[in-house]
Amino acid sequence: MTGMTVPHHVKVGPITIGNDLPFVLISGPCQIxxxxHALFMADALARIAGQAGVPFIFKSSFDKANRTSVSGQRGVGIDAGLAILAEVKATLxxxxxxxxxDAGQVEAAAQAVDILQIPAFLCRQTDLLLAAGRTGAVINVKKGQFMAPWDMAAVAQKVASTGNDRILLTERGASFGYNTLVSDMRALPVMGETGYPVTFDATHSVQQPGGLGSASGGQREFAPVLARSAVAAGVAAIFAEAHQDPxxxxxxxxxxxxxDWVAPMLAKLKAIDAVVKG
Incomplete structure (x- = not known):
């Protein structure tokens, strides 16, 4: 990335993540x-990524705490969810x-999974960041829609102050008026200047928060377009949620x-990545 410091690599299982390394796919259904269903999706995505030659990390949430409406489905809960995620990891x-x-969830989650993700709306919650950092797990912090990319250096420093430098930073768009997000590709090299691996969340970046009234809308057709742009900017990973019946x-x-969109997208992303990092 232009203007970036010496890249920092993060090891997670058999995968090494870095801004100067071939990109990694982080994918799975939004919630468990x-x-x-979790085992089916993890197996399907692992096969697709494996055939494409792209390192794969499975993602799914045991609780979706930030829902537009109180009637929104939140997931299976922490106990059942962590057991399922541990089984996915052991099986695949x-x-x-x-x-x-919240800070009370991090110890149990870190025993079941490899990466703890801090949701965008919580990216400045100091107690949560410190508790997550102290587990020693990889910490992926999503940049809040309200945050400037250069402000993420201070967020990363909160985690690093615990002695844990296994940090990923994720761009997922910025608020643009009402019910709209916009992706500023300048944010990727700016966050890359921290040296930490930068991830681009292609699917949440095309979300229309609250756009359906009691739920968020979105324009999934633009997610592969933005993913290509992000890979051209030199990111370490692409985050893209997937589902057999979205x-x-x-x-x-x-x-x-x-x-069926994932394999064609990965083929194009690999070609762009090879040019950019070759």
Whole structure:
């Protein structure tokens, strides 16, 4: 990335993540719907990524605490969810990522998964960042829609102050008026100047928060376009949620990729990545 410091590499299981290394795919359904669904999606995505030659990390959330409406489905809960994620990891051997929402969740989550993700709206919550950092797990912090990219250096420093430098920073768009996000690709090299690996969240970046009234809308057709732009900027990973039937998913359906979109997208991203980092 232009103007970036010497890149810092983060090891997670068999995968090494870095801004100067081939990109990694972080993907899975928005929330854990059931054990069988999580295992099905993890296996399907692992096969697609493996055939494309792209390192793969499975992502799914045991709780979606930030819903537009109180009627929104939140997931299976922490106990059932962590057991399912641990089974995915043991069965498929791929690293696993999930969200945490308060300091009381981090110890249990870190025992089950490889990467603890700090949701965008919580990215400045000092106690949560410190508690997550102290687990020694990889910490992926999503940049809040309200945050400037250069302000993420201070966020990363909170985690690093615990002695844990296994940090990823994720761009997921910035608020633009009402119910709209916009992706500023300048944010990627700016956050890259920290040296920490930068991830681009292609699916949440096309979300329309609250756009459906009681739920968020989105324009999933633009997610592959933004993913290509981000890879051209030199990111370490692409975060893209996927589902076999996104239109009937309990959360974030309008932005999740259908499974049959993933392989063609990865083929194009690999070609761009090879040019940029070659």
């Amino acid at each position: 719907e059931s054990r069988d 051997g791929c690293p696993v990522l999930t969200d945490v929402h 239109d009937n998913a309990p959360s974030d359906g309008p932005v999740m990729l259908p499974l």
